[in-house]
Amino acid sequence: xxxxxxxxxxxxxxxxxxxxxxxxxxxxxxxxxxxxxxxxxxxxxxxxxxxxxxxxxxxxxxxxxxxxxxxxxxxxxxxxxxxxxxxxxxxxxxxxxxxxxxxxxxxxxxxxxxxxxxxxxxxxxxxxxxxxxxxxxxxxxxxxxxxxxxxxxxxxxxxxxxxxxxxxxxxxxxxxxxxxxxxxxxxxxxxxxxxxxxxxxxxxxxxxxxxxxxxxxxxxxxxxxxxxxxxxxxxxxxxxxxxxxxxxxxxxxxxxxxxxxxxxxxxxxxxxxxxxxxx
Amino acid sequence: xxxxxxxxxxxxxxxxxxxxxxxxxxxxxxxxxxxxxxxxxxxxxxxxxxxxxxxxxxxxxxxxxxxxxxxxxxxxxxxxxxxxxxxxxxxxxxxxxxxxxxxxxxxxxxxxxxxxxxxxxxxxxxxxxxxxxxxxxxxxxxxxxxxxxxxxx
Amino acid sequence: xxxxxxxxxxxxxxxxxxxxxxxxxxxxxxxxxxxxxxxxxxxxxxxxxxxxxxxxxxxxxxxxxxxxxxxxxxxxxxxxxxxxxxxxxxxxxxxxxxxxxxxxxxxxxxxxxxxxxxxxxxxxxxxxxxxxxxxxxxxxxxxxxxxxxxxxxxxxxxxxxxxxxxxxxxxxxxxxxxxxxxxxxxxxxxxxxxxxxxxxxxxxxxxxxxxxxxxxxxxxxxxxxxxxxxxxxxxxxxxxxxxxxxxxxxxxxxxxxxxxxxxxxxxxxxxxxxxxxxxxxxxxxxxxxxxxxxxxxxxxxxxxxxxxxxxxxxxxxxxxxxxxxxxxxxxxxxxxxxxxxxxxxxxxxxxxxxxxxxxxxxxxxxxxx
Numbered sequence: 045x046x047x048x049x050x051x052x053x054x055x056x057x058x059x060x061x062x063x064x065x066x067x068x069x070x071x072x073x074x075x076x077x078x079x080x081x082x083x084x085x086x087x088x089x090x091x092x093x094x095x096x097x098x099x100x101x102x103x104x105x106x107x108x109x110x111x112x113x114x115x116x117x118x119x120x121x122x123x124x125x126x127x128x129x130x131x132x133x134x135x136x137x138x139x140x141x142x143x144x145x146x147x148x149x150x151x152x153x154x155x156x157x158x159x160x161x162x163x164x165x166x167x168x169x170x171x172x173x174x175x176x177x178x179x180x181x182x183x184x185x186x187x188x189x190x191x192x193x194x195x196x197x198x199x200x201x202x203x204x205x206x207x208x209x210x211x212x213x214x215x216x217x218x219x220x221x222x223x224x225x226x227x228x229x230x231x232x233x234x235x236x237x238x239x240x241x242x243x244x245x246x247x248x249x250x251x252x253x254x255x256x257x258x259x260x261x262x263x264x265x266x267x268x269x270x271x272x273x274x275x276x277x278x279x280x281x282x283x284x285x286x287x288x289x290x291x292x293x294x295x296x297x298x299x300x301x302x303x304x305x306x307x308x309x310x311x312x313x314x315x316x317x318x319x320x321x322x323x
Numbered sequence: 324x325x326x327x328x329x330x331x332x333x334x335x336x337x338x339x340x341x342x343x344x345x346x347x348x349x350x351x352x353x354x355x356x357x358x359x360x361x362x363x364x365x366x367x368x369x370x371x372x373x374x375x376x377x378x379x380x381x382x383x384x385x386x387x388x389x390x391x392x393x394x395x396x397x398x399x400x401x402x403x404x405x406x407x408x409x410x411x412x413x414x415x416x417x418x419x420x421x422x423x424x425x426x427x428x429x430x431x432x433x434x435x436x437x438x439x440x441x442x443x444x445x446x447x448x449x450x451x452x453x454x455x456x457x458x459x460x461x462x463x464x465x466x467x468x469x470x471x472x473x474x475x476x
Numbered sequence: 477x478x479x480x481x482x483x484x485x486x487x488x489x490x491x492x493x494x495x496x497x498x499x500x501x502x503x504x505x506x507x508x509x510x511x512x513x514x515x516x517x518x519x520x521x522x523x524x525x526x527x528x529x530x531x532x533x534x535x536x537x538x539x540x541x542x543x544x545x546x547x548x549x550x551x552x553x554x555x556x557x558x559x560x561x562x563x564x565x566x567x568x569x570x571x572x573x574x575x576x577x578x579x580x581x582x583x584x585x586x587x588x589x590x591x592x593x594x595x596x597x598x599x600x601x602x603x604x605x606x607x608x609x610x611x612x613x614x615x616x617x618x619x620x621x622x623x624x625x626x627x628x629x630x631x632x633x634x635x636x637x638x639x640x641x642x643x644x645x646x647x648x649x650x651x652x653x654x655x656x657x658x659x660x661x662x663x664x665x666x667x668x669x670x671x672x673x674x675x676x677x678x679x680x681x682x683x684x685x686x687x688x689x690x691x692x693x694x695x696x697x698x699x700x701x702x703x704x705x706x707x708x709x710x711x712x713x714x715x716x717x718x719x720x721x722x723x724x725x726x727x728x729x730x731x732x733x734x735x736x737x738x739x740x741x742x743x744x745x746x747x748x749x750x751x752x753x754x755x756x757x758x759x760x761x762x763x764x765x766x767x768x769x770x771x772x773x774x775x776x777x778x779x780x781x782x783x784x785x786x787x788x789x790x791x792x793x794x795x796x797x798x799x800x801x802x803x804x805x806x807x808x809x810x811x812x813x814x815x816x817x818x819x820x821x822x823x824x825x826x827x828x829x830x831x832x833x834x835x836x837x838x839x840x841x842x843x844x845x
Contacts, residue, residue, distance in 0.1 A: 049617075050581055050617045051614055052567050052568075052616075052617065052772075053567070053568050053579060053581045054568075054579055055579075056576060056577065056578075056579070058576070095770075097570060097572060097577055097761075097768055098570070098759055098760070098761035098765065098768035099759055100757075100759040101757070101759075123786040123787060124786040127786075136575050137575050138575060138576040138577055140570070140577075140579060164473065164474060165473070165474035166474075193474075194474060195472070195474040195475065199474065220399075222468075222469050222472070222474070223395055223396065223397065223469070224384070224395070224396035224399075225393060225394065225395065225396065226386070226393070226394045226396065226422075228396060229382075229424045229425065230399075231382070231399045231401065232384060232385075232396040232397065232398050232399040233398050233399060233465055233469075234465045234468040234469060236465070236468075237461075237465060240337075240401075240403055240404060241401060241402065241403065255473075255474075256473040256474065258468070258471060258473050259468070259473050262464070262468060282785060283783065283785065283790060284782070284783050284784055284785050284790070286755065286756050286757050286775075287755075287757075289611075289613065289614035290611045290613065290614060291608070291609060291611065291614060291616050291753070291755070292754060292755045292756065292757075292775070293753060293754030293755070293775070293777065294754065294756070294775070294782060294783065296800070296804065296808070297790075298808055299807075299808035299811035299812050301611075301812070304611065304613055304614070320727050320728070321796065322783075322790065322791045322792070322793060322795075322796030322797075322799070322800070323727075323790075323800075475787075
């Protein structure tokens with residue numbers, strides 16, 4: 045970890061580019077001030093606490109290629125006061141950054157396997173580093189499925205990249221929107237419907253899921269039907285986070301601190317919690 | 324096209340998985356092979372629902388006219404899926420427009436013919452109901468998820 | 477071999493003076509606003525001599541006694557956590573510099589505290605927070621820098637409070653480690669003295685400067701008996717058998733509706749609890765917008781916004797929030813830190829405005845199970 049001695053103190057990170065992905069979602073390309081020629085290293089699936097000067101912090105997953113060492117990117121949904129404030133920043137502005145925190149996706153362990161990535165909405169952002177990692181060592185993996193659902197065609201993230209990824213051999217990119225208008229020629233329906241268009245070799249599949257909890261629950265049912273063993277299924281969870289390091293108590297989900305033990309969990313660690321209300 | 328070929332084609336569709344030979348034959352007696360090109364409509368809202376379709380290739384969008392909101396596509400149906408269940412349930416009318424968004428190849432079944440067979444052979448009728456209940460259940464689940472607007476804020 | 481020392485009560489202040497000489501900031505029980513709280517003191521004379529407290533569910537009263545005992549009461553509504561984990565503390569300041577800014581971590585001097593009068597249950601609470609604030613991956617700097625300087629004078633309990641149940645939690649009434657010096661106060665026909673047991677090198681060294689003698693076996697036994705009697709007179713008990721299983725298996729129990737109908741979600745229990753550790757942060761700026769600060773303050777899982785995220789709330793109901801507190805305290809805490817989160821101090825019972833009693837709640841839950 046590249047950080048001050050105190051993980052509660054942010055380091056400055058300079059904005060190198062702002063990309064608007066959709067009407068309410070944007071990507072910040074950041075250059076963190078790591079000092080001493082240190083590089084910012086992270087695992088796909090990890091997140092940073094991004095600090096808007098005087099406004100506050102928000103936990104945002106890292107969405108860039110882990111092999112790019114000088115810059116990192118965060119795709120942010122403009123929702124609350126902090127993300128609204130971040131959305132107003134421009135090239136050359138500075139934010140505070142703490143991290144990277146949390147667990148990562150099983151990119152190494154998935155080698156030799158089929159990989160089924162299921163993303164809903166902004167949930168594609170923490171999975172994008174997985175896709176970059178797989179593409180760098182494409183031969184080490186078998187078939188790749190990327191199933192991605194968004195609210196409407198206009199809410200789809202990284203559309204150009206999605207198209208590119210789909211051109212690689214044996215990478216099946218399937219996209220759907222919950223609702224479409226008559227200009228949308230793609231699939232309409234929830235993300236789980238995409239399972240009817242693929243054939244998974246359940247036993248040889250590693251699945252990685254990120255999206256709203258309810259979407260992940262429905263996705264688990266589909267994976268179960270394909271016989272994907274629970275310990276080969278990984279989900280990324282969302283909770284309120286203040287510290288990011290398991291000290292503030294906010295993100296607890298049963299005995300798990302989502303910030304420190306997660307956000308990426310092997311399913312058996314959390315499956316019994318997903319069905320309970322207000323855990 | 325010969326009945327034998329149609330039977331082979333039919334058996335590649337997941338809808339008929341594990342169907343008995345006898346029931347398969349009953350289905351085949353009501354089947355036609357069809358194609359639709361992009362931009363055409365397979366049926367319209369309010370028309371008599373006298374068919375259903377097993378999609379082999381392409382994509383069909385179910386559309387609803389939502390007044391000033393224009394045309395909304397609520398669901399698409401693609402390879403391996405079933406289009407249409409209104410043939411089975413009174414008053415046998417379509418509730419949506421079915422617009423072809425990608426050239427479609429499908430098998431279509433005469434609903435009236437099948438309904439009669441369901442009435443005379445309850446075993447066959449029950450088999451059809453089981454399979455269409457699954458289609459309905461999936462649609463209901465998907466509709467509920469859409470209603471939740473899970474990606475909304 | 478016994479290391480127990482006998483410290484005459486009139487020499488207690490010498491202990492205070494020695495600690496002051498060693499530059500400790502002394503914190504001890506004093507009376508303030510009708511209750512005994514832990515605050516900075518200068519001498520042993522500030523202690524609530526001759527006072528005791530009466531504690532019951534939703535009840536706390538101070539009462540004068542006819543003795544001159546220094547420690548004839550039980551736990552305060554405050555716990556020592558407020559010194560190691562301050563309720564409100566600045567984490568950093570930020571100065572804006574054009575398009576960039578400079579972040580300065582707090583350089584305020586960290587006081588070296590001497591806690592005098594730490595009860596065995598409270599010692600255990602500190603041990604628990606030691607694990608919470610050093611979770612194996614991360615350490616809380618605020619806690620660590622204060623904790624490593626602390627000198628602890630524990631006091632064994634020679635009376636049990638009405639809401640105490642340390643025996644059930646195996647945390648008292650006798651201190652079993654984690655202190656520098658442990659005192660047991662004895663008042664009998666032979667006089668008024670303390671049995672002092674050093675628990676660390678620091679403690680042993682400090683006692684060298686204080687006039688005391690080696691305790692006689694009979695004096696040690698007298699002190700032992702007092703503590704044993706306390707153990708037999710616990711105000712409450714809590715059955716910890718299979719408690720984790722009970723809580724985890726009861727997530728859907730109808731019992732939670734019942735407790736939720738009583739709970740005000742006021743968060744008193746979490747504020748008085750010596751192990752509760754949740755916090756939140758607040759960001760502020762000055763009017764020029766060039767100077768910003770980040771503060772941390774205690775938070776509680778009972779607050780409405782505790783589990784709120786943009787777009788929703790993971791725990792909107794009081795039922796869900798009470799369940800979270802109790803299940804965390806008695807069950808998931810064990811998974812997280814290898815120990816219960818409850819030390820049996822009884823504060824949550826005493827200070828609950830509607831008298832919700834954790835020991836009774838566990839019984840109710842068992843009945844529903």
